[in-house]
Amino acid sequence: MALDRFFRRRRPQQQSGADLPDLWTKCPECKEGLYNRDLEQNAYVCPRCGHHLRLDAQKRVDVLLDEGSFQQLSGRVHPADALNFVDTEAYTDRLTRAQRKAGRPDAILTGTGTIEGVSVTLAVMDFAFSGGSMGSVVGEEIARAAEHAAEHDLPLIIVTASGGARMQESALSLMQMAKTTVALERLTEQGLPYISVLTDPTTGGVTASFATVADVIVAEPGALIGFAGPRVIQQTIRQHLPEGFQRAEFLLTHGMVDDVVDRREHRDYLAKLLGVLLRRPQLALPETATAAVEAGA
Numbered sequence: 001m002a003l004d005r006f007f008r009r010r011r012p013q014q015q016s017g018a019d020l021p022d023l024w025t026k027c028p029e030c031k032e033g034l035y036n037r038d039l040e041q042n043a044y045v046c047p048r049c050g051h052h053l054r055l056d057a058q059k060r061v062d063v064l065l066d067e068g069s070f071q072q073l074s075g076r077v078h079p080a081d082a083l084n085f086v087d088t089e090a091y092t093d094r095l096t097r098a099q100r101k102a103g104r105p106d107a108i109l110t111g112t113g114t115i116e117g118v119s120v121t122l123a124v125m126d127f128a129f130s131g132g133s134m135g136s137v138v139g140e141e142i143a144r145a146a147e148h149a150a151e152h153d154l155p156l157i158i159v160t161a162s163g164g165a166r167m168q169e170s171a172l173s174l175m176q177m178a179k180t181t182v183a184l185e186r187l188t189e190q191g192l193p194y195i196s197v198l199t200d201p202t203t204g205g206v207t208a209s210f211a212t213v214a215d216v217i218v219a220e221p222g223a224l225i226g227f228a229g230p231r232v233i234q235q236t237i238r239q240h241l242p243e244g245f246q247r248a249e250f251l252l253t254h255g256m257v258d259d260v261v262d263r264r265e266h267r268d269y270l271a272k273l274l275g276v277l278l279r280r281p282q283l284a285l286p287e288t289a290t291a292a293v294e295a296g297a
Helices: 004-006 037-041 059-065 091-102 136-152 167-190 229-235 248-252 264-279 287-296
Strands: 025-026 033-035 108-115 118-125 157-163 194-202 217-220
Touching: 004 091, 025 037, 059 108, 059 118, 059 157, 059 264, 108 136, 108 157, 108 264, 118 136, 136 157, 167 194, 194 264, 217 248, 217 264, 264 287
Parallel strands: 118 157, 157 194, 194 217
Antiparallel strands: 025 033, 108 118
8 A cells, every 4th residue: 555545544533422431530639530440449439549539329329238238218209399499490390300310309319228237228318419409309208218217127327418408499498307307216216326427518408407416427538518608607707717627527526527437448337336336246346436326325
C-alpha cells in the first residue's frame, strides 16, 4: 500500500460517550481516577484519600448486609401531590423523573437481612432521589420498618442521607418528624436496639427527628451533619463558626455522635455492636462503642 494512501485512510470513528462502558469514577476529593470494579471492592471509599463516595440505596444494602440476605419490605406506598404543588415545574413531574431514575417510588428502601448472621430490619435513605428529602412516603416507610422490627423482635438500623423535609409536601412533610419519632418509641418499650448510621449529608428535619434519637449514633468519616446550613446559623447567632463544625469528627468530639466508623468496617462493627445490645457476650465490641452503650444504659 502506498504511503499516501495509508495516511489518507479514514480513521475509524470513535464511539459516542453513550456507547462507552462506564469504567471509571473521579474521586470528588482528590480527583483521582478510580476503576469502578476496584472502587466497588473497596466499599466505594477512595483508596488514595479515604473519601467516602455517596451511595444509592441498593449499593448501601449490598455493602452492609450479608450477600443474598436482603428481603425488601418497602415499595407499596406511593407519593401523592396533595397540594398540587408547582414551582419551576409540577411536583408530579419531578416525582416521575426521580422514580424513573431510581427505580423505586420514593427516597427510601427498607427490608430485612443479616449482618454477619445477625438478623436486622434495615431502612436506607437515597440521596439520589430528590436529595433524600423526607416526604409522607419516607415517613410512612420508616414507621412501618419500626413496626416490623417490633413485631418480629428485631433490631432496627436506619442509614440516613437527606437534605431534610420535602418542601413540595409542606406541613405533610413536617408531620413525619413526629410520626417517625413516635413509631420508634415502640422499640424502646420492647428493649429492642435502634442504631442510626449518619452519612453525607444528613441535614434538616431528618437530623431533628429520627436520625438523632437512636440508642447508638454512628457516622461515616467526613459526613456533613446538621440542621440548618452554616450561613443561616452564623447569621442567626452572629458568631464566627469553627472550621468543619458540622462534620462527623467535630460532632464526635462534642458528643452528638457516638462513633465515626469507616464504611469498610461497618458490617463487622455493627455485628459486634448488636452483639452487645442484644446481650450476646460472644461478640466483642470496640472500646468507643462500649463506652457509648454504657453511658446510655
